[in-house]
Amino acid sequence: MTLLTETLSNIRPVDAGLMAQAQARLDNKTKPIGSLGRLEEFARRYVAISGSLDPSTAKKAIFTFAADHGVVEEGVSAFPKEVTVQMVFNFLKGGAGINVLANHVGADVLVVDMGIDHDFGDTPGLIGRKVARGTRNMAKGPAMTREEAVTALEAGIELARGCKTDGVAMAGTGEMGIGNTTAASAIIAAFSGKTVADVTHRGTGINDSALAKKITIIEQALAVNRPDPKDPIDVLAKVGGLEIAGIAGLVLGCAANRIPVVVDGFISTAGALIACELCPTVKEYIFAAHESVEIGHRFMLERIGAEPILDLHLRLGEGTGAALAMGLIDAGVKILKEMATFAEAGVAEGEY
Numbered sequence: 001m002t003l004l005t006e007t008l009s010n011i012r013p014v015d016a017g018l019m020a021q022a023q024a025r026l027d028n029k030t031k032p033i034g035s036l037g038r039l040e041e042f043a044r045r046y047v048a049i050s051g052s053l054d055p056s057t058a059k060k061a062i063f064t065f066a067a068d069h070g071v072v073e074e075g076v077s078a079f080p081k082e083v084t085v086q087m088v089f090n091f092l093k094g095g096a097g098i099n100v101l102a103n104h105v106g107a108d109v110l111v112v113d114m115g116i117d118h119d120f121g122d123t124p125g126l127i128g129r130k131v132a133r134g135t136r137n138m139a140k141g142p143a144m145t146r147e148e149a150v151t152a153l154e155a156g157i158e159l160a161r162g163c164k165t166d167g168v169a170m171a172g173t174g175e176m177g178i179g180n181t182t183a184a185s186a187i188i189a190a191f192s193g194k195t196v197a198d199v200t201h202r203g204t205g206i207n208d209s210a211l212a213k214k215i216t217i218i219e220q221a222l223a224v225n226r227p228d229p230k231d232p233i234d235v236l237a238k239v240g241g242l243e244i245a246g247i248a249g250l251v252l253g254c255a256a257n258r259i260p261v262v263v264d265g266f267i268s269t270a271g272a273l274i275a276c277e278l279c280p281t282v283k284e285y286i287f288a289a290h291e292s293v294e295i296g297h298r299f300m301l302e303r304i305g306a307e308p309i310l311d312l313h314l315r316l317g318e319g320t321g322a323a324l325a326m327g328l329i330d331a332g333v334k335i336l337k338e339m340a341t342f343a344e345a346g347v348a349e350g351e352y
């Protein structure tokens, strides 16, 4: 059995019994029933995922997967391809948005080279999982081979396994890859059958004419490659990206290892979507961090059946929304663990 098939066969539904027990505990806390709203949902889901009524949230890790995209040569981004590697050095120095926000919630940032077009040699702090020096131009043919896509997926699965051995309680996804909103839009168009114009937006902030060009390029990529929506790996290989594959693998691996996984914005959700299309049970392990400004994001969230935690008009990626959402999930779990019950506090209970 390959690591991918083994992982898929290890994914089970979360523990519904524990979910009910967690809610019963929440209902005994000194508050009107249900009054902490979605924080209660976060707590009971976290319990059901992790399999413990006293789960840890102490160790949090955000994986920022980075890779380049051949389709950038078509002029689909406002920024040059070199920004991918430049931002990786920024992450490693601690100066990027994700470093600030991960630090804010006490999460580590783990930067993974899935396929950057740069030779890093022995760069301290960088996790090397390079599958290729970027994808090929999807407007002209498949972005990757099926083998490359599976290798990248399995790299993500291995990182999730590492979380289990390292005691990471909650994982988050993030990414960096100039051109990757093009891949993410192509993925949701391929699965949903929506028009490319309905799911394609401005990424780093492209102008109207570049947006029209981006839509044409994605239409061309879908026409040239004909990705099969019933075969998620085919979609991933033909119009995806290496960092998106890494994210999909991490999400699958987290589900197989019962680790709650907080999925960031548009590109991260494209990875999560691949994972859910491969195994729908994965949905139960996902926390959708936020709703991105990218117009295609809500169709992905609908398909996954996930209600985003935040709506802060974010459109950065890197894992920034995941970091912020982790803080709220942590808050929900702390309510379950630390808040006094009516009996403990000597507070009279209500009648409903």
Ligand SMILES: Cc1cc2ncn([C@H]3O[C@H](COP(=O)(O)O)[C@@H](O)[C@H]3O)c2cc1C
Pocket (backbone or CB within 6 Å): 076, 077, 078, 079, 083, 087, 175, 176, 177, 178, 179, 180, 181, 182, 202, 203, 204, 205, 316, 317, 318
């Ligand atoms: C300085 C900078 C930092 C970023 N951090 C994340 N992204 C985000 O923007 C890129 C996707 O947009 P597009 O498809 O239009 O290229 C990805 O790298 C994503 O992570 C960044 C983009 C830039 C320019």
Ligand SMILES: O=C(O)c1cccnc1
Pocket (backbone or CB within 6 Å): 181, 203, 204, 264, 265, 266, 267, 268, 292, 293, 294, 314, 315, 316, 317, 318
């Ligand atoms: O939602 C995201 O993750 C996003 C949107 C635009 C550009 N980069 C990332």
